Amino acid sequence: MTILFLSLQFSSCGVMFGGSRYNGTFVANGRPNADIYINGEKSGQGEVTKILKRNRPVKVEIKEDGCEPVTKNFENAFRTGNFILSVLTWGILGIGIDLGTGASYKPDHRNDPSITKLNDKNFRFSIDSNCEEQ
Numbered sequence: 451m452t453i454l455f456l457s458l459q460f461s462s463c464g465v466m467f468g469g470s471r472y473n474g475t476f477v478a479n480g481r482p483n484a485d486i487y488i489n490g491e492k493s494g495q496g497e498v499t500k501i502l503k504r505n506r507p508v509k510v511e512i513k514e515d516g517c518e519p520v521t522k523n524f525e526n527a528f529r530t531g532n533f534i535l536s537v538l539t540w541g542i543l544g545i546g547i548d549l550g551t552g553a554s555y556k557p558d559h560r561n562d563p564s565i566t567k568l569n570d571k572n573f574r575f576s577i578d579s580n581c582e583e584q
Contacts, residue, residue, distance in 0.1 A: 472556070475499045476510055476575045484514035484579075504555040510577055517581040524565060524575060527558035 475497065478484040482496035489509055493500050502508060505526065512520040557573045559565040566574040 471501050471503055473499055473572045474502050474575055478512045479576055479578050481512060481514055481579060481581060484512045487511040512577050512579055520577060520579040522577050525558045526555040528555060
């Protein structure tokens with residue numbers, strides 16, 4: 451019982467409801483053979499899911515032979531609702547935990563139509579490109 455109580459004391463609203471990481475599914479629309487690079491690391495082809503830290507923006511590059519490479523930067527937004535709940539329920543401790551772990555952020559799906567929020571832990575990123583044969 452003591453362990454459960456202590457573990458709850460070191461969690462805040464943002465960490466409990468969403469965590470400091472999320473699953474991002476990246477889709478190269480119309481290009482199933484395109485290589486997808488996430489933050490400079492080759493992650494797969496066509497469609498790939500990767501676990502990402504909430505407090506970092508994401509840079510995605512789509513590369514395919516015979517096509518012009520495409521780069522898209524996805525920015526983060528502040529999770530205002532979770533942050534307010536953390537302040538109300540956990541006070542200064544909650545603020546520190548949410549900011550320190552990055553749980554106070556999320557992909558900016560409201561201002562970027564190419565990001566779809568599936569739920570608090572899963573987001574879909576669509577990358578469009580016109581593949582013009584070179």
